[in-house]
Amino acid sequence: MAGPATQEHLKTQQKCIAIFALVCCFAVLVALFFSSVDIWGDSEDGITEENCSRNCRIVLVENIPEDLFPADAKTNMPLSAGFHTLLDLAKYSIEVVSPVWNLNSCDTDTKPGSAKQGQLLFQRLIGLKSRGVKLKIASSLTNSVELKTLVEHGAEVSFVNMTAFTRGGLNSSFWIVDRKHMYIGTGDMNWRSFSKRKEMGLVLYNCSCLALDLHRVFSFYWQLHERDYIPTIWSRRVSALYKIDEPLELQVNETEATTFVSTSPELFCAKDRTKDVDAIYQVIHSAKSFIFISVTDYLPLVNRKLRGGADTRYWSPIDEVIREAVMLRGVKVRMLITHWKKTHPLTFNFVSSLKSLCLELHNCSLEVRFFSQKEKKGDFQDLLNHNKYMVTDNALYIGNHNWVGSDFAINAGVGLVIMMQNNLKNRGRTIIGQVRAAFDRDWRSRYAKSHQGSNHQNSKYRECNSKTKERENDSISSL
Numbered sequence: 001m002a003g004p005a006t007q008e009h010l011k012t013q014q015k016c017i018a019i020f021a022l023v024c025c026f027a028v029l030v031a032l033f034f035s036s037v038d039i040w041g042d043s044e045d046g047i048t049e050e051n052c053s054r055n056c057r058i059v060l061v062e063n064i065p066e067d068l069f070p071a072d073a074k075t076n077m078p079l080s081a082g083f084h085t086l087l088d089l090a091k092y093s094i095e096v097v098s099p100v101w102n103l104n105s106c107d108t109d110t111k112p113g114s115a116k117q118g119q120l121l122f123q124r125l126i127g128l129k130s131r132g133v134k135l136k137i138a139s140s141l142t143n144s145v146e147l148k149t150l151v152e153h154g155a156e157v158s159f160v161n162m163t164a165f166t167r168g169g170l171n172s173s174f175w176i177v178d179r180k181h182m183y184i185g186t187g188d189m190n191w192r193s194f195s196k197r198k199e200m201g202l203v204l205y206n207c208s209c210l211a212l213d214l215h216r217v218f219s220f221y222w223q224l225h226e227r228d229y230i231p232t233i234w235s236r237r238v239s240a241l242y243k244i245d246e247p248l249e250l251q252v253n254e255t256e257a258t259t260f261v262s263t264s265p266e267l268f269c270a271k272d273r274t275k276d277v278d279a280i281y282q283v284i285h286s287a288k289s290f291i292f293i294s295v296t297d298y299l300p301l302v303n304r305k306l307r308g309g310a311d312t313r314y315w316s317p318i319d320e321v322i323r324e325a326v327m328l329r330g331v332k333v334r335m336l337i338t339h340w341k342k343t344h345p346l347t348f349n350f351v352s353s354l355k356s357l358c359l360e361l362h363n364c365s366l367e368v369r370f371f372s373q374k375e376k377k378g379d380f381q382d383l384l385n386h387n388k389y390m391v392t393d394n395a396l397y398i399g400n401h402n403w404v405g406s407d408f409a410i411n412a413g414v415g416l417v418i419m420m421q422n423n424l425k426n427r428g429r430t431i432i433g434q435v436r437a438a439f440d441r442d443w444r445s446r447y448a449k450s451h452q453g454s455n456h457q458n459s460k461y462r463e464c465n466s467k468t469k470e471r472e473n474d475s476i477s478s479l
């Protein structure tokens, strides 16, 4: 009945509707794409890879529990002082990742004043908003009172549901200030890190190239907020700027160095990001004369919790490369492991196995000592040596994980590698020399006890050893 004109009109209308629908579909797709990918990432405040600063200052920060060493052994900047310098410098933003938020403790059975540093730091973090400094925190904690308080005082918190990804924890521990200065180390937002626990970290000032890259790790966590999957396509703003085979070249206190940031678990390695384990592997592999390792726990096992129980496997990458360095390259290895309540009994077996490699071999030296503080009673976290680093003749690695397979497999952490030419002239004055001196101090201290049997390599330190003989036997019988 309709005339040709009306039919024509209808057709055009249909066409319009079809085109409109197509456009809508397209728009929805684009919106979906961008929302899941976050292509724009986070703003990087105008500092780019081209004009970032490579002329950095580095400071070794440590927390040494009060009565652990004589005063003359405490030559490095205290950890709390390091955080205060960063807070002083902050103009725009502080980004923090910490496995624990427990600064504001009122622990009653500890010495009065031991929790003071933590409380002070917490007050300063609360006060950031009034200075116009933005505080951003990424955390996997679901019920933290302190995080709630910080949010009430203007902090932004991104919740990373580690349960959904690996059933581990967001155990990374670092700070980024104004994308310019940074901290990385074992000391975290726990009052114990400023009193009872032995911690080590690095603070880098005026180091925007490296801070920018670490910020990308932070951005990665930030974008996992409330997600339960890892997107397959990622924003360019979270991929790594520097990696194991293309490290950042910079100057730390006027010394040429190369450096990169590594992460774990593998699932959390964005494009180009080096895995922690590969970083450790490379540092051990490129050592020429010595490797000194200080970790709380050493255990080459991965323990996966499965529905029908647990599945434990031998996890070889680090164990393997240590064996190679010791036996085939004649590199001298020292391992300082903490002996504490939670030391896994198999640690001693793995360590004995490593030590036995050198039987009857010349040019082979692998020594292990256990850092323990048995005579102290109370909280097992007291005076715990919480260090997690390795220093060699030409490099330094400082990370957030113990050298335990499961930690690398399920917990999120970051590591920093700094490599330097082994320059005799500068030795001792570089950061590598300083970390080595800290290791030597711990190694020779009365808390470092060699475990089980005789150790032929120890003649130089026999004096310390004879003093600790009874304690050694103690620790063997306690197994």
Ligand SMILES: *[C@@H]1O[C@H](CO)[C@@H](O)[C@H](O)[C@H]1NC(C)=O
Pocket: 046, 047, 048, 051
């Ligand atoms: C670095 O370069 C970017 C873009 O080229 C520019 O916007 C920014 O102001 C520069 N920053 C500095 C500190 O020079």
Ligand SMILES: *[C@@H]1O[C@H](CO)[C@@H](O)[C@H](O)[C@H]1NC(C)=O
Pocket: 142, 161, 163, 164, 228
């Ligand atoms: C985290 O993810 C798990 C598994 O997807 C889920 O069951 C849980 O509710 C999530 N937790 C929170 C606090 O969102």
Ligand SMILES: *[C@@H]1O[C@H](CO)[C@@H](O)[C@H](O)[C@H]1NC(C)=O
Pocket: 099, 100, 167, 168, 169, 170, 171, 411
């Ligand atoms: C790391 O995360 C795991 C899992 O949440 C937790 O059991 C462990 O205590 C954490 N480690 C540290 C150093 O906080």
Ligand SMILES: *[C@@H]1O[C@H](CO)[C@@H](O)[C@H](O)[C@H]1NC(C)=O
Pocket: 057, 205, 206
């Ligand atoms: C960082 O660089 C600025 C400008 O070059 C300088 O004034 C400042 O003292 C440096 N900060 C540190 C901690 O070295």
Ligand SMILES: *[C@@H]1O[C@H](CO)[C@@H](O)[C@H](O)[C@H]1NC(C)=O
Pocket: 329, 330, 362, 363
């Ligand atoms: C063994 O040690 C000696 C003396 O330290 C050294 O000259 C030699 O090169 C070493 N051999 C190997 C295979 O490392």
Ligand SMILES: *[C@@H]1O[C@H](CO)[C@@H](O)[C@H](O)[C@H]1NC(C)=O
Pocket: 057, 058, 059, 060, 253, 429, 430, 431, 434
């Ligand atoms: C680097 O320089 C800073 C400031 O001048 C100093 O405090 C620090 O001890 C130096 N670090 C090293 C490893 O020499």
